[in-house]
Amino acid sequence: MPADTGIEGRDQAPSEVRVAGEVEELERRFQELVDADQRIEPRDWMPEGYRRTLIRQIAQHAHSEIIGMQPEGNWITRAPSLKRKAILLAKVQDEGGHGIYLYSAAETLGVSRDELVDLLHSGRQKYSSIFNYPTLTWADVGAIGWLVDGAAITNQIPLCRCSYGPYGRAMVRICKEESFHQRQGYDILYTLARGTPRQREMAQDAVNRWWWPSLMMFGPPDEASQHSAQSMAWGIKRHSNDELRQRFVDVTVPQAEVLGLSLPDPEIRWNEDRGHYDFGPIDWDELRRVVSGDGPCNRQRMAHKVAAHENGRWVREAALAYEAKLEAGYKRGARASGRAA
């Protein structure tokens, strides 16, 4: 893949010594741009590590948007009203769009869409673990919108200023659409929480199940996070995992109070000294288990994704064949009219 041809149009350097000096100079210029809060654009020189990190992160992000359509798609045909169904359809369609914005950003780094899809299908790239949990009731659609999209927004807002131009621009577009997602989820829960005792119970149960996995979406605690320091220096990441997690807890706790639902953590309380809500310890073993493939739905999600891709193969091929036929017909037509003239 052309990801290795980072420097376009430069002549072969005559000696290794010269190469070393030259690369240092390029690296220095690159870092200067980043430090000046300028954006790196696709055809700029960039360190291989930067390119690899971005491809991995953007691809994982794109895969998450696509796989994330499944848990909610599960409820489209069973939405409780036509209005809810139309809203959920629009939301899930947005997620598909987010996947495409992000794949398109990743492709500017010299990797092809086919390669990325293959990396996902062969398990060499991952998607967010949150989508390996099942959606058991309609209230789960509400909890996902409120908590999962809410956590995603908290993560994504700083990415709008990511040093890599196409990624930042895709995130701006995504963030604009995400607030609708979060509000429609909150609206579902708010309605259920004011419904029958059974509906209220359903809403509470969904929140109980989605709360902890949502906190895990911010990734491992700072002291265990491998790539953070480098990503910060490169302007890809702007806040640590724990900072973002805290920010999410701080805005979400008061929202739960308005819903009249509780969060499944007895240790949540306002800490006057810190100016933040304290919360209990996260079960990192659970995250490790789900990431390594042992979540409740990992196999189902991947099987469904691969099957959808394979079942669509004939459509992709037919479309190409049709285009080739049109092209050939056009050329024949052009030759024929050329002779006639």
Place this chain on the structure above:
Amino acid sequence: MSSGGAEGPAPPGPEAAVPGSAPPPRQWPLWEVFVRAKRGLSHHHVGSLHAPDAEMALRNARDVYTRRQEGVSIWVVPAAAIVASSPDEKDPFFDPAGDKVYRHPTFYELPEGVRHL
């Protein structure tokens, strides 16, 4: 100068396929999408997408980039048809404009009392 997409190197051909598998069919070509947000504004680049032909590229662009009435007109351009200046020649290429400050009205000092100029 080199061609190959507004925002990146040309997508790799079939030879970039996964080793060990049969050569996969060619992937749908890449198109760059430009949207006119409203009458009176020019088209702006918004992103890219894959489509088998121009007509499908337009339809896909509508679904991907204008779900909320973000545009009144769309252009799709095969990414491979775009010719871009190279970032490596950035300085020399754009240098000629650097020392021509007299192209800006602020270069000129107006005498006292002159108005509407």
